[in-house]
Amino acid sequence: MKKLSMLVSLCALMSLIGCKEQKEEKKEEVKFLVTNPVLKDTAITKEYVCNISSIRHIELRALEKGYLQQIYVGEGQSVKKGQLLFKIMPNIYQAELGKSKAEANFAEIEYQNTKKLSDANVVSKNELAMAKAKLDKAKAEMSLNQVHLDFTEIRAPFDGIIDRFHVRVGSLVDEGDLLTELSDNSSMWVYYNVPEAEYLDYATKVHKDTKMKVNLLMANNEIFDQSGVVETIEANFNNETGNIPFRATFPNPKRLLRHGETGTIEMRLPYKNAMIIPQKATFEVLEKKYVYVIDKNNEIKSREITIAAELQHLFIIKDGLATTDKILLEGIRLVKENEKIAYKLEKGDAVLSHLELYAE
Incomplete structure (x- = not known):
């Protein structure tokens, strides 16, 4: 009778150990969603407060x-x-x-x-x-x-x-x-200030013989029905503000715009063959951006990245990643450095298709 009782206890113990091992196996089978950076032609929209002037505004004396x-x-x-x-x-x-x-x-x-x-x-x-x-x-x-x-x-x-x-x-x-x-409102000059870094983006991304088109958001939050063209950039930066003035010319056939108005210029900067990742794949430490990269051993490694520009839900990467890298998309707070994980790879194009992307 005593031997029978010990045998039952042993079986029960083996059953508990088996259940625990099955739970651990199930836990290890949890797969994290992983994706890769995508190269894509796109553009970002920058906004600048502006002042509107007539192309000719004179005093009659x-x-x-x-x-x-x-x-x-x-x-x-x-x-x-x-x-x-x-x-x-x-x-x-x-x-x-x-x-x-x-x-x-x-x-x-x-x-x-x-x-x-x-x-x-x-x-x-x-x-x-x-x-x-x-x-x-x-x-x-x-x-x-x-x-x-x-x-x-x-x-x-x-x-x-x-x-x-x-x-x-x-x-x-x-x-x-x-x-x-007396004001000549047949066309309008719109002046706005551009920071040095954004001026350099403009100068490097726009062909010197190409005139960039811009839009004007009026004070009533409606877009003016005519596009403007950036025609003039002043010679010098303002040392106090770090800005340089741009001037765009807008046709004004209906004479809607008047001298002295204000508004917001929307300027789109093209990014050819930009490397794009979802914003939710990143995390921040001491004002620096990082992603988790999965190495060849399926281990998590954090890597610092440099952001070139920001789109809605997306980042354009300047440095730190390659298109062959696999980055963790979901579960960033559930993993640790050097942890080995199981994952499911979803192509970057498929991931971006679920996000709002403003591309050319």
Whole structure:
């Protein structure tokens, strides 16, 4: 009876050991999901706060002193090149022009009489030259007074939109006083500042003969319906901010954009043959990015990587990985350095197809 009891206990013990071994085997059979980096043409979108300016925005100022006699346009009105805008009382300038015309006529008569006498050898050639100089001086003064009279009329130098008035009819204006501003909004210049590192990305990724297109996000969070072109980059960086100004030109056929507006420039930088991995395959230690790489012995090894750019759910890798590397995609917090694991490999293209990728 005692032997039978020992035999039963031994069987029970062997059964428990067998169950434990089966559980351990099942635990070892847990497979982690692994993937590999993918090479793909893509692009990232950078955003920059911007200021919007008319391609021509000028001040219209009085060219002569006098009372403002007439305003021929309204604030905010579109005007054409050469259109009369303001008129300063011209009486004094008209009188001066009349006086100079009379003097020029007198000098002309005097010159003609002297010329006849000179042809008859009655007066010397020097006296004729003096009469000619007097006539030229009178004509020059008449031309000058004509210019002064013309300056009493201020006309639009180009097609544009009139800003608010700084004077009213009857105001006494002095030479140089500001009357209003005029904006040519047919096209707009949009200025924005780019950090040095992003400028270098732009300079190395965009062909020098290619003009990059950009989009404008307006203040109402809507994209402007015209694309702009980056045409100008200033010569020097701002040493205080580390930025360099860019200028993009936008056509403005509907005159929707106005001088002084603000917005956000969206600039897409192309990345040819970029190495891409999911963001969730990475972890951070002391502000450095790492991934777990599975070596030939199926052991986990952490490896530092350098990020070139960030997309939604994705990183573009600058350094640290090769396309042949196998990186841990899921279960990063469940493994330890040098631990041996079982895994299931899912191709990088298949993994990316489940993520939002903005690619060309």
